[in-house]
Amino acid sequence: MNYDILPGDWWLIRQCELKTQSVLRPRRRRGVTTVKSRQLTMAELSETAAKLCFRLHSMYLQGVPALLKELQQDSLPAAQYGTRIREINRRLDLGGKRIEKLKQGRDVQRFTVDQIYKLAVLQGVSEPAPCVLEWGAVLTWLLLHLGSHPLDAGGTVGIPGGTVPLECVIYAACAMCLIDPIGAKQDASVSADTVVGLESAAWQRRALEVCEQYVNRSRLLMGQADFVRLSELLEDDPAEVFRIAQQCSERLRLLLVRLGVRR
């Protein structure tokens, strides 16, 4: 069956100002912070999504999610976490000054990537970076939130927190499989109909695979309930996965036009 799902090509758009209210954007130039209100761009949204994924992954590798859970259940003394962090810092050869610098938000670019790889190595994790699905899902989530919530009185956006909705993860899985990879053009000798048939079957299969892989990962984006539901859908009603993606896609189409991303 064919589903009308918006491919993830819109994720690739960078130079597009979103037609929302102006957002206050602080800027630091020569040590002076100035606040200016201007439009957000797709590039900023995409970068924010990626940073969020990296941050999340870094927390996971440091054991923050488990710590949070235990801290909030009062089952783990905080001192134990401190011991672990100290050990990580020692193993990563992070001195006091280094930590200070990191806290000050300097030396950011180098830290984000290699810190994650080093943590991954220390934790024995074979997938050190967040997967594409995570970025696509977070980006979609941020855009949907931006499109459906009026800005705060101060002209800013506030996400209530929690986890990424299931539909965003499912849509992202389908959308990324619908993007034409560079250079992989179909054989011209095969008739167009067959190609469409074969192609649609192929992307749907891949999308389900992506979802299954993600369920088997650390599932950072989703809450427990969504994780259970996705696992059931994959097993019992894969068609529902595509229906969910299609519903999300319909909302996105309208929203992307309203925000000026697509025409």
Next chain:
Amino acid sequence: MSFESAESGDSPISAMDLALYAEGLLDSAGCARVEGLLQRYPQLRGCCAGWSGVDASVLSEDGRGVATERVAELGMAERPVSSRRNWVSLSAAVLLVTAVVAAWRNAEAGAFDATLSVTERALQSAGAELPIELQRSRQSLERLQKSFWISDQQMRRRNRLLAESILAQVGMERKHVSPLEFADRPDLYPPLELCGQAVALLRDVESDDVQSREVLTDALCTTSEIRGWLAAVQRFQRDLPFSDQYALSAAAALDGLRAAPDGQHRLMLLNLLFRAAHKGGMDGRLPAAGGGLVPAEPVLLPQLRELLLSLPGDSVETAVNDWKQLSVPLGMAISRLPVSSFQDHLAMMGICNTLGMRLRAEHLPAQLVLQQGIQLAEQVSGAEQDLTFQLTYGRLLGNLADNMAGSASIPDELAQREKAVQHFRGVTRRMVSQELQSELCWVTARQLLLLYVAEKQGLQPASRVDEYLGALKQITDDLTSFEGAQMSLHEIELIRAIHADREGRASLGQGLVHSARAAEMESRGSIADQEVNRRLFAAFRDSAYCCSQPEFASILKMYGIE
């Protein structure tokens, strides 16, 4: 289905909440909850540190609030670091600018020098004789402009080389562009314009810059030479007023002498100066400083007097008020200067020739000076192909013969002029030059007249006259063109009379109108000249053609010839 996050509200704080908080994306309620947690567990702050640039990407006001707060907290610690960093950056920037400026300067000055060296080599090599090479050198030099980095010395070198290349071009253009076309507008003659450019480039050259001064002198020397050349063209080929060009020629030569009083061009400049002044430069006009033209003599004479005083020699009469009085002492003083190079020889030969002409009224001094010139010419070897040398040598020989007229015996004069005729005949066989033809015409015509006199006195056979008449007919296109030979009109009339007599056709004659006029004017000339002319007209006493002319009787009567 809602796309709202699944586990917000009262649910425990998730890693996502912390991440959203750290990225500044969490809403105010979320921020409050997270900050509550962070207060309880400060060790968690580490993982929320703004390493992904929260400050620059704040989507929620609260996030920004946190970020700003954080910046404020850090402000105290950061400020000295920041100011130190500013100093370091400033010093680094200054160093960098210095380095860049130094490199730029070196590169520019180096490129400048390299171009100069390449051009210098090109100019000194045979390449200077190839128009394309010369043009290339000149263009690359012209591209080199004065800038902040280029020293005055480099600029002087550039100007000198550019002037040299311009002068090399002048040398080539003079061969190809005839001055005849520009006789009526000499200032536009292209080689002259180029000389002007070269002079302008070096006009303000320092007195210690010997090389540049030499080039400047060369340019002024060439200018003077070209002006003299143009004047000759105006005078002999176009019948135009020519004194102004000679005046300009003399002025340029004086400029050159001032630029390098003891340079290698000294005698050449003196030669050009003396000849230009002799040929009528003093009667010409020079451009005045404020525009317009002023008579040349009052301008040039003080300079010439000064020049004379600077030359070694006898004490000079101070009361010289015109060129006539000054010319001989000046010429004599110059002729005593030492001679070394070929150019010096050539220049001194020219000076002797001019001085000899000026001294014509006094036979002996003129003879001595002309003989000095001939001796100099005979010292030179290897100048067979030098046109100026051959012309000057021949003129010295011819002028010496002319000078003997009236003072030496006819056979002696004939023998002397014969040398001149043979000289010019030999050279015209080797070289093609209008000037050589004119000079050959001059000595042949004078020799013909003298041979005629000798024939009538029984000193020479008539066949010699016939031989010379035949030769002259060849040179002058059947006695119609005496251009440039500087023959008097009455001499030409007499030559035509010989021709008419020999052919027996009176129609070949030209009348004796100018002869009659010359005879009338004779009383004003010197006694020697009168004697020479008397001898000449007396030889035509029996000429059938002359006797048929109405003026002849009165001419004979005027000379007292029976």
